[in-house]
Amino acid sequence: MSKKIHEFNDMIRKLRKDLLGKGPERIHSVFVENMAIATLYGNLTPTEKFIAQTPEGREMVHAARTKLIQDVYSKAPPEGMEELIGAKLINLFSDIKVEEDIAVSVFVFDKNIT
Template sequence: MSELIQKLEQQFANLIRTYRKDQIGKGPEKIKVTFTRNWVIAHMSGCLSPVERFISRSEEGRNMIWHARTHMIKELYSELTPIDMENLVGAKFVKLFTDVDLEKDEVVSIFVFERSIDGTKNTFSI
């Protein structure tokens, strides 16, 4: 992997942390980002706040936190376009896929962009 791609992946991880901290109140403690064609795959851990961990002790609380950390975060990204991310990768943001494992406090998010961001040729469609 090129040094440039690694640097961009780290910068993207920093943008995720800042965006989530600003919009949700807490960013992830650890983030591993990988660029793959027109996707940015982010594996995050340490995302839940102490209040969310407390609420997730009940089934109803887990459902509420899961909904907030999946559906609501996707809505947030569609309403507040991550312009800094677009500028970094040089492509328009299209959508976000995300899921959370509350027991492990892990999130996997896939950021989809309109074109390849890793230097490969566009051989896909949206």
């Protein structure tokens, strides 16, 4: 794994841990042209797992997680992310499959990642 990907994953993990009290257990990221695509495994807190035992609870956890992450990144990327990547973050697309505790985030930058 390249040093840049490792540092990128650490930024994602730290932000989510600070924000939600638990970061993902494992992150796999790839850089493709102007995108960083991160697959995050083991995201949910014990409380979220408990809430997600019903269909309504799963929907609530999904909506809260998705909106919270998108809101945080829309205000500002994690400190040092744009410097590390060498490009400005222009969009984040994020979703989580609560039943499988897997999330995907696609970070779109204003130029290709080198």
